[in-house]
Amino acid sequence: MKEQNRKYWNPLLEKSAPEQLLAMELKNFRKLIGYAKEHSVFYQKQLKDVFPEDITSLETVRRLPLIDKEDLRKAQEGKSPFPYGEMLGVELKEVTDFRQTSGTTGKPVYVPESYESWQWRVEVWCHILWMAGFRETDRVFVPFGYNVYVAFWEGHYAAEKLGCEVVPGGALDTRDRISKILELKATALLSTPTYGLHLAEEAFKMGIDPRTIGIKRMLCAGEPLPLATRERLEQSWGAEVYDHIGGTEPCAWAAMCEERNGLHIIEPFFLVEILDMETLTTEVGPGELGVAVVTPLGRRSFPLIRFNTKDVVRQGGNGCPCGRTSKKIAEVAGRADDLRKIRGVLFTPVAVEEIVRREFLEIVEYEIVVQREGLMDEITLRVEPQEEMGVEPSKVFNRRISERLKTKTNLRFRIESVLPGSLPRYTLKSKRFKDLREDKADG
Amino acid sequence: MGKPREKEERVNLDGMKTIIDQLEQLLIELKGLGGEMPVIEKNVKAMMSFIHVLKFGVSDVAEVAKSENFS
């Protein structure tokens, strides 16, 4: 019994019947509405005519308005108290941690955490790390300076709380980080997928096979992690690689269990709706793609009710061999923001990442550029091959990539080879997709 | 769906909820006794944050289980 309990971070929640999870979520949703109306200027206005007792089912939840990043920006810009504005759910003096979004899609959103809200976030991450097999015996290396971005702070504090030994690896260059990982015999990494690949690439250049370093598990953060990239990381490091999904505003809300097949929604910490992308009014069925709308239910410093994350995910339904009962998402398909119409075809950059990472291991870095030439959209894949391939990979090689991309995306790509080391190496959010058209014709 | 928590009931969910409530009450009392002393005020606040987390992870489960038994 005791051993069985140790399998889960919180077996009380993780093995709750789905209807019990929903009951807890609705209860805390009601509580959050009452709280937000009392403490946040934004919600005093937005939910003026909504009352906690109105919420009795998911259908009643869906009658409430959605909010998105733009609403958060508007509620902050020029609004008091500085810098959080009208979303703030506690007195300013209660705020203990400043975080902000990366600003890849516009002006950053400032996110306030009270000590209580921070601990709530950390608890969510304890679920995530425990599911990924992090335990007291792990020495976790975090190869980043965490700056104002949230993910590695959460990972750090949660790893500490569950008893790991955490090594902050900021302010070192990549080679020094590899040396430190070796010196300390670290067993686990928290990393972005891109930097995980880059670390492995650099280790090879140092004459070290990353599989011999001793990293057993890696939790990825900060960027999407398509299956092909995850498999490439697993092969490079000889480690188990886990994904999760979340953001600075809604927190991390779903993550992989030991099955590494889909992501469990961290219920009942979040009420997550996967909505039809066109209408945003009905929930999609298992196997279908939809947009994730997330309500973090216990975070009072920055109450978010029905936050449209714009993450496009595939609904996965309930049930998992791991025994956890929470709903799952089968895969993260990309960002609604990155969905584009190119020559009338709906395109997502994840499709390119899948092909490059799975089938063209000779490519160490790449970039997708969309431009309008005359009336025509042109899409170019710039590829940076491994040094030993030389600057000009063969025409056959380029044609092979182009054909595979055509099959996968229904678009004809121009392939351009660039010098080794000339494309940027990203540590946090990679920007491999550049749409330079003025009218982006969003899908 | 699975039977609601037969095994977990044996870990005395109600007992844990009661203790979490008592801890919260004790912390409020401690804060009162501490007056304005930062050492009391700030440590109590930190501990109250963990109570918030435990209510989410334990007390809510006990409450929902109870309301189901009565329904």
Ligand SMILES: [Zn+2]
């Ligand atoms: Zn599972």
